[in-house]
Amino acid sequence: MAPRGDIGFMPAVSSREAVVSLPDFLSAEECDRLIAYGETAGMAPGRLTGGVMVSGIRSASTLWLDDDTLPWLGDRLIEGLALLNRRWFDFALMGFDEGFQLLRYDGTAEGGDFYDWHIDIGRQGLNASRKLSLVLQLSDPADYEGGCLEVNADGTPAAQVRARGTLTAFPSYVLHRVTPVTAGRRYSLAAWAHGPAFR
């Protein structure tokens, strides 16, 4: 087909992976340090609707962290972000414009905390400029059941790696969820890289 307009002359872009994981991004000791920080500072339990969520509901305890409280974490995440973005996503990014969110999902047999299907991009404030979502698995998979991070980039939910210390990244417009934790307790950390609107 003859090219129509400039778009026909765009150079081929490198294939963009929907989800990329870096194993052992944090050590077990670093994961423990984050969990201990959260428990000392106090995590606020609660359910949430609206906001960035498309249709879902979240039930989890949360704590916002920032660069000032944990400078080492910001440094590590910037390193991870740069590596992932250079190698895989190639998005125009400015950096982390909001805090990092520590999450705790408490398990119960009836189905405990969860985060239903959602995307991380919203209409308001900093949610609108989220481009790349990062999730850190902070808990030992032996410490909980359920609580699976699933990403649905192509119509089929894909279960993500649970291994402790893994950093998982996906575009913030991709649907994902955390299935209910049915036993134990799962901790994770979510961070979002921001930049100019996709175009």
Ligand SMILES: O=C(O)CCC(=O)C(=O)O
């Ligand atoms: O806890 C997770 O693995 C994911 C958290 C999440 O999707 C979010 O905070 O937007």
Ligand SMILES: [Fe+2]
């Ligand atoms: Fe999310």
